[in-house]
Amino acid sequence: xxxxxxxxxxxxxxxxxxxxxxxxxxxxxxxxxxxxxxxxxxxxxxxxxxxxxxxxxxxxxxxxxxxxxxxxxxxxxxxxxxxxxxxxxxxxxxxxxxxxxxxxxxxxxxxx
Amino acid sequence: xxxxxxxxxxxxxxxxxxxxxxxxxxxxxxxxxxxxxxxxxxxxxxxxxxxxxxxxxxxxxxxxxxxxxxxxxxxxxxxxxxxxxxxxxxxxxxxxxxxxxxxxxxxxxxxx
Numbered sequence: 001x002x003x004x005x006x007x008x009x010x011x012x013x014x015x016x017x018x019x020x021x022x023x024x025x026x027x028x029x030x031x032x033x034x035x036x037x038x039x040x041x042x043x044x045x046x047x048x049x050x051x052x053x054x055x056x057x058x059x060x061x062x063x064x065x066x067x068x069x070x071x072x073x074x075x076x077x078x079x080x081x082x083x084x085x086x087x088x089x090x091x092x093x094x095x096x097x098x099x100x101x102x103x104x105x106x107x108x109x110x111x112x
Numbered sequence: 113x114x115x116x117x118x119x120x121x122x123x124x125x126x127x128x129x130x131x132x133x134x135x136x137x138x139x140x141x142x143x144x145x146x147x148x149x150x151x152x153x154x155x156x157x158x159x160x161x162x163x164x165x166x167x168x169x170x171x172x173x174x175x176x177x178x179x180x181x182x183x184x185x186x187x188x189x190x191x192x193x194x195x196x197x198x199x200x201x202x203x204x205x206x207x208x209x210x211x212x213x214x215x216x217x218x219x220x221x222x223x224x
Contacts, residue, residue: 032210043116043202043215044155050211087154091210097162098143098206099170100213103152 001075002027009107012082018075019047020106022088025069031092033064034100035073044087044102047073078110114138116216118203124222125193133188133219135203143206144186145213146170146178148199157201161186193223 005023012018031091034049046060048055048072055062061074075082087105091098119134137144142163147155147170157170161180176199177189186205190197203216 034212036213041200041218041220043204043217044213045215046212047211049212093210097160097168098208098213099145099157099160100155101158102147103153 002031002092004088004090004103006086006088006103006106008104009109011109011111012075012078014080014110014112015077018078018082018108018110020073020075020086020088020108021070022073023070024088024090026067026090027090031090033062033068033071034059034089035062035092036087036089036100037082038087038105039081039084047086078108080110080112082108083110084108102107116203116214118201118216118219120219121217122220123149124192127193127223129193130189130191131193131221133190133201133203133221135186135188135216137186137203137205137214138184139207139214141205141206141207141214142183144180145204145206146176146186146188147202147204148172148197148203150199150220158188158201161223172183176204190221191222195223197221198223213221 035043035047064071085105146158159178202214206213
């Protein structure tokens with residue numbers, strides 16, 4: 001699975017959109033981009049995933065560039081409860097164990 | 113659905129003791145995983161299973177053993193506990209295809 005690069009930390013004002021970038025320049029055609037978050041010491045929580053097209057659900061939007069080398073997770077109206085570590089993970093369909101490889105993630109601090 | 117459950121929530125072990133961390137899921141998922149997370153770090157895969165009776169090593173398997181006799185349960189055994197095994201342990205499960213992994217609440221283990 002391709003490696004990802006994320007900024008170690010970001011701040012966001014409450015009520016504003018939080019845009020979290022992820023670089024995955026070696027991604028191949030059958031690899032999905034996944035986003036998870038971990039609030040304090042809880043178990044990671046799935047947010048969204050995508051292959052080529054942009055995706056939106058009730059939690060967030062995922063924007064994937066046309067060349068698929070980078071993506072952005074957008075939390076449209078960040079709240080204090082969105083303070084967490086956000087992990088961008090690339091996983092291929094050939095990954096026989098459906099495993100996830102976690103990097104360091106981005107620590108998002110939402111401030112009042 | 114209870115999702116993924118883990119017991120115990122907390123445990124303190126003395127060096128050289130053994131214990132089993134329990135994990136169960138009620139979603140009929142084929143794939144199950146054990147991760148460990150050291151302070152300030154991302155999750156690392158210890159062992160995984162693609163179905164009952166089938167297990168395989170992850171990135172950091174030394175000092176651990178697993179078994180998968182049923183679809184629902186995936187216990188993690190620590191033999192001869194060492195201080196380096198002080199960590200938070202997360203169990204997860206997923207079905208086939210590119211869907212999300214569901215994580216348990218974690219077990220916080222201290223070895224002194």
